[in-house]
């Protein structure tokens with residue numbers, strides 16, 4: 001079970017002078033139960049790509065399979081498959097419209113046909129998830145919130161759908177560091193506890209290095225790399241050519257290696273790197 | 288997709304038509320349109336059609352695009368064609384019940400449709416080869432003599448510029464909002480009238496809010512740059528009349544002259 005994209009191409013404003021090929025023959029797999037990170041330079045087509053996951057954009061060519069169902073068709077099965085995928089857009093604040101935050105978050109579950117009790121439960125769950133106090137904020141207008149709070153309310157609106165595949169387009173951009181940390185940890189907990197598949201678009205390679213099981217690097221509408229973080233971060237030249245940075249840890253390890261320390265520079269998480277450095281120092285008898 | 292609509296349909300390019308001063312283009316277009324209705328000899332229609340074809344070639348636009356500009360008014364053209372076919376008295380060709388198709392009718396219908404097609408194509412050539420900004424600037428400067436009698440030429444032009452600037456932005460935003468609500472499971476455009484109107488609300492509310500916010504931000508930004516209306520305001524891009532504009536004007540006068548001569552001679 002997975003989301004599979006097969007040879008997807010998509011052109012914006014086709015047949016006009018402003019024509020732009022945003023996705024060029026993209027094939028990739030989002031395995032179920034894993035955290036997949038998508039990275040790429042600005043304009044590389046990340047946001048365009050994820051809009052194909054739940055059929056918001058129809059590819060010019062190619063097919064999208066969600067749990068082996070082609071979502072491009074008009075059947076009920078396709079509709080159900082599309083609903084398995086919840087997409088939180090980049091800057092989702094603009095989707096707020098209801099009188100109160102609770103009503104706004106309830107919009108999704110209501111559309112899904114949940115019972116009033118179920119809706120109530122989901123609203124509470126989603127607000128707790130994004131750290132918005134239910135008693136304090138439920139009856140407030142979403143337009144009285146600060147930018148960061150609006151962002152959280154909007155993400156809660158997607159979480160209330162309880163999707164099997166949760167797609168997050170730069171969910172933490174523009175949040176304060178502690179809010180960022182909190183949300184990321186919370187998404188990881190969701191992944192651990194409920195087994196939700198998470199697709200995370202991020203510019204932050206350190207985040208990607210510490211959370212992702214799989215990394216997809218996009219460059220100019222093409223998939224450049226698609227593998228485990230370890231394998232992907234090995235292709236340093238390709239990553240730099242795509243306009244991205246290496247994770248900090250990777251940079252430090254590389255520096256140490258070029259300074260003559262005999263260690264394996266493939267690790268990309270903090271813990272592994274620390275162990276590796278200690279090991280290397282010990283081997284050289286310096287520690 | 289919604290954002291596929293290109294407003295003003297400006298097609299960037301570097302043809303002689305693109306290089307001409309927008310004011311000159313507007314004035315010439317004005318007289319061209321008058322001449323379409325003034326000169327009604329068949330030979331003149333042939334000359335005008337030829338000139339239109341020539342202009343399209345000169346503009347180096349994709350021919351398909353220019354032809355497509357007729358599409359929105361296609362029905363009006365067809366309607367007036369059939370109106371004339373059936374309503375012109377003359378030598379009957381076919382008779383269906385009380386309707387008569389006459390030779391004169393077909394000719395007349397054809398001519399009227401041709402007029403409309405010429406009118407639309409030539410006007411859209413202006414839109415295709417002039418950026419919206421230049422167009423409003425040109426309108427402002429053409430209307431500026433009226434400022435003396437209190438006509439708000441500058442304000443009108445500024446309003447048009449702002450509207451044109453923001454229509455694509457708003458379309459893009461609408462598209463984004465529709466997608467965001469669709470991914471929360473709303474079926475916009477499904478069901479009966481009441482359901483559909485209700486379905487519009489999740490789109491309209493955020494759209495209005497963002498439009499008001501943008502208007503607010505824009506006015507603050509304009510004031511912060513000391514905008515106080517048109518009086519004493521200079522331009523970054525001065526409009527200048529070049530050699531090509533003189534050439535175009537001379538050619539156009541000759542063209543009108545030929546039309547007039549033909550008109551008088553045939554009579």
Ligand SMILES: Nc1ncnc2c1ncn2[C@@H]1O[C@H](COP(=O)(O)OP(=O)(O)OP(=O)(O)O)[C@@H](O)[C@H]1O
Pocket residue numbers: 012013020022040041042043044045046047048049090290459
């Ligand atoms: N609605 C649109 N109309 C026309 N072109 C578009 C539209 N949306 C995106 N594009 C173009 O498609 C390309 C890919 O855009 P996309 O939004 O997918 O980039 P992205 O990888 O998400 O970038 P970012 O990191 O800045 O969010 C860009 O070059 C962009 O200019």
Ligand SMILES: [Mg+2]
Pocket residue numbers: 046047048090169
């Ligand atoms: Mg994006």
